[in-house]
Amino acid sequence: MDKARRVILFPLPFQGHINPMIQLANILHSKGFTISIIHTRYNSPDPSNYPHFKFHLLPDQVSEDEASKHDILRVLHLLNTHCIPLLRECLGKLLSAHHDICCMITDAMIYSSQAVAEDVGIPRIVLRTSSVCSFLAFAALPLLQQNGFYSHLNLPLDSRSWEDPVLELPPLKVKDVLGIHIKNLNDTLNIINDMIQGTKKASGLIFNTFQDLEEPNLSNLQEHFRLPTFLIGPFHKFFSAASSSLLTQDRSSISWLDTQKTNSVLYVSFGSLAAMDGKTLIEVAWGLANSMQPFLWVVRPGLVQGSEWLESLPNEFLEITSERGYIVKWAPQQEVLSHPAVGGFWTHSGWNSVLESICEGVPMICSSFFGDQMVNSRYINDVWKLGIKLECGFEREEIESAIRKIMNLKEGQEIREKLSCLKEKIDGFSSTPLNALSDFICSTR
Numbered sequence: 001m002d003k004a005r006r007v008i009l010f011p012l013p014f015q016g017h018i019n020p021m022i023q024l025a026n027i028l029h030s031k032g033f034t035i036s037i038i039h040t041r042y043n044s045p046d047p048s049n050y051p052h053f054k055f056h057l058l059p060d061q062v063s064e065d066e067a068s069k070h071d072i073l074r075v076l077h078l079l080n081t082h083c084i085p086l087l088r089e090c091l092g093k094l095l096s097a098h099h100d101i102c103c104m105i106t107d108a109m110i111y112s113s114q115a116v117a118e119d120v121g122i123p124r125i126v127l128r129t130s131s132v133c134s135f136l137a138f139a140a141l142p143l144l145q146q147n148g149f150y151s152h153l154n155l156p157l158d159s160r161s162w163e164d165p166v167l168e169l170p171p172l173k174v175k176d177v178l179g180i181h182i183k184n185l186n187d188t189l190n191i192i193n194d195m196i197q198g199t200k201k202a203s204g205l206i207f208n209t210f211q212d213l214e215e216p217n218l219s220n221l222q223e224h225f226r227l228p229t230f231l232i233g234p235f236h237k238f239f240s241a242a243s244s245s246l247l248t249q250d251r252s253s254i255s256w257l258d259t260q261k262t263n264s265v266l267y268v269s270f271g272s273l274a275a276m277d278g279k280t281l282i283e284v285a286w287g288l289a290n291s292m293q294p295f296l297w298v299v300r301p302g303l304v305q306g307s308e309w310l311e312s313l314p315n316e317f318l319e320i321t322s323e324r325g326y327i328v329k330w331a332p333q334q335e336v337l338s339h340p341a342v343g344g345f346w347t348h349s350g351w352n353s354v355l356e357s358i359c360e361g362v363p364m365i366c367s368s369f370f371g372d373q374m375v376n377s378r379y380i381n382d383v384w385k386l387g388i389k390l391e392c393g394f395e396r397e398e399i400e401s402a403i404r405k406i407m408n409l410k411e412g413q414e415i416r417e418k419l420s421c422l423k424e425k426i427d428g429f430s431s432t433p434l435n436a437l438s439d440f441i442c443s444t445r
């Protein structure tokens with residue numbers, strides 16, 4: 001590149017979205033771009049970790065109350081309404097101060113930034129932080145709605161229809177699609193639709209994923225999204241997500257893993273947003289205890305609604321597992337997954353976690369709570385065959401059996417072999433897609 005060119009990035013302020021956006025910023029910086037990050041006060045990244053970036057704070061209106069409740073739909077709504085005039089003002093200032101701005105890259109979920117980009121006259125490139133397969137499933141939801149799919153909701157569904165395939169969207173089942181929405185169905189569908197429409201109007205589309213994994217969906221993607229598209233993941237192969245962690249990563253988990261045998265530990269984490277009730281936590285606990293397998297379990301404060309941390313766990317469970325279980329509030333996940341003692345990952349199927357597990361060759365047990373997790377877990381189980389999905393939710397017998405399969409039996413071994421082939425492909429990746437993105441960004445203005 002002849003001269004440094006500036007890219008403005010605006011992440012969605014949730015952990016699973018901040019990590020890939022900051023990683024992308026580091027990747028682009030390593031390609032010679034100058035980086036400006038617009039961010040909200042809510043879940044702000046720590047600028048002192050990135051002296052090589054310029055940070056611009058939006059005085060957003062996300063209150064402490066909304067933040068503490070992790071009300072995802074509300075935060076998305078506020079970002080796409082109240083924050084938009086602030087974004088316009090911020091971009092105006094940046095454009096008059098810098099003449100080297102090529103484009104703005106925003107999270108797909110900040111769809112209202114498309115109109116702002118058009119108003120101020122800069123191209124917007126979308127970063128979609130999840131899989132292509134879940135993006136395409138989201139894009140098909142309006143069609144399902146038109147076909148009357150959601151009228152199911154008013155009927156008492158028996159357990160068989162719950163397991164029915166959704167013919168328009170293989171390999172998804174009725175329960176997978178019904179599990180996508182968060183709290184309010186219509187609000188979720190509207191937000192997803194706005195996200196898809198906003199992406200269609202953008203100048204380009206970046207995914208944190210890779211071609212070998214998503215091959216079956218790529219022609220469908222090109223058919224429905226006619227814009228330059230770049231699959232340049234997994235981002236964490238270039239830069240770790242550790243520096244953008246919003247919670248302190250407890251490093252004692254690594255010292256504990258150092259004392260465990262190779263491939264013996266099941267790592268359990270449900271990410272930064274998932275929440276469950278006390279009864280479910282107890283099923284998780286007894287599933288872990290009954291499997292007799294050593295485990296490292298992340299119980300994030302807030303995982304159990306209305307509870308501080310571990311008070312819902314029975315003392316009997318804590319006593320039985322004290323020798324082979326270790327519980328932390330937040331872990332250095334990428335390092336944990338690359339530790340030789342870790343032989344399996346029970347995940348909520350958040351996309352960063354899935355990619356981190358694939359890259360370290362760790363077989364997965366998949367749960368899912370909402371959104372793209374429903375689709376990711378179905379693909380991991382049915383299509384990619386890189387893990388086992390818990391089909392009954394959180395039920396101690398199924399949990400115990402899945403842990404035994406993944407850690408000890410032939411199933412686990414077969415998955416490990418598949419993962420090792422994928423890992424070899426990832427290790428041998430060329431820089432062609434990234435160079436194409438870099439050239440594209442330079443050509444945008």
Ligand code: UDP
Nearest residue numbers: 016271272273298330331333350351352353
């Ligand atoms: N993570 C972490 N420590 C933990 C659990 C998760 O650092 O104890 C990181 C993880 O490595 C990943 C991100 O948090 O990069 C979670 O993103 P994901 O898409 O998996 O799930 P989300 O939190 O968005 O539901």
